[in-house]
Amino acid sequence: MRLSAPIYHLKRKAKRLSREEGIPLHDALDRIATTEGFSAWSMLVAKAAAITPANRLFPQFRPGDLVLVGARPGQGKTLMSLELAVEAMRSGHRAAFFSLEYTEKDVLERFQAIGVNPAQFHELFAVDCSDAINADYVVKEMAAAPRGTFVVIDYLQLLDQRRENPDLSVQVRALKSFARDKGLIVVFVSQIDRSYDPAVKPCPDLGDVRLPNPLDLKLFDKTCFLNNSEVQFRAAS
Incomplete structure (x- = not known):
């Protein structure tokens, strides 16, 4: 599966989401991960590490x-x-x-x-x-x-x-x-x-x-x- 953007861009997006919605960063990261088709940020990172x-x-x-x-x-x-x-x-x-x-x-x-x-x-x-x-x-x-x-x-x-x-x-x-x-x-x-x-x-x-x-x-x-x-x-x- 191909990510919509590099990992560092997705992290920036999650940080912005965390600030805008006042939610913990780990929740924001998981939310971004779901938009990429993963159940959690950890799953996204593991997959990305294998396909960089x-x-x-x-x-x-x-x-x-x-x-x-x-x-x-x-x-x-x-x-x-x-x-x-x-x-x-x-x-x-x-x-x-x-x-x-x-x-x-x-x-x-x-x-x-x-x-x-x-x-x-x-x-x-x-x-x-x-x-x-x-x-x-x-x-x-x-x-x-x-x-x-x-x-x-x-x-x-x-x-x-x-x-x-x-x-x-x-x-x-x-x-x-x-x-x-x-x-x-x-x-x-x-x-x-x-x-x-x-x-x-x-x-x-x-x-x-x-x-x-x-x-x-x-x-x-x-x-x-x-x-x-x-x-x-x-x-x-």
Whole structure:
């Protein structure tokens, strides 16, 4: 059964319902669950955990892949990248999340949004929110990472915001080479241009990626675009 919206959207809906009707949150969650065809929220969560797009997508990734995950704000691109990282860790791999957007606290709170306790992956997961993050920084920090490590960079358009950093295209090429040499999976979270119109197509694509600076998007081996409950995955031909 397919949910009408991602779990985190349904949670927001339940919180709003709880406030508006003055009912306990657990009652609101159960009420939302019934609209999705489940008798209780716990049943919905259990079912969703078994059918997430992330656990369908992760087996299609290979060491050395450079991946782009793109969506408009609020559509779940960061949560998708974390869900993929969780799948990697459940498979026994390490994962690292480099963010120029969030604090470590923000990142850990987003684990809660996808129904995962980050403590269970304490030995496998690392968060880095340094202002110095760029390609050279990631290469240095991941130099000893074992093959198969899952690396998320949040997000693409911020990598060259500091004038002293190399051009975005130079950084992405460097990380692509590094990923292949080390056998890592490197995922870039990406913004989508405001001109994208969901009424025209259900999901954005490479043509909708916001590029304030030039970048050859053919460098990415795989892409994953999201909008509402739609997820479109493509591998380079």
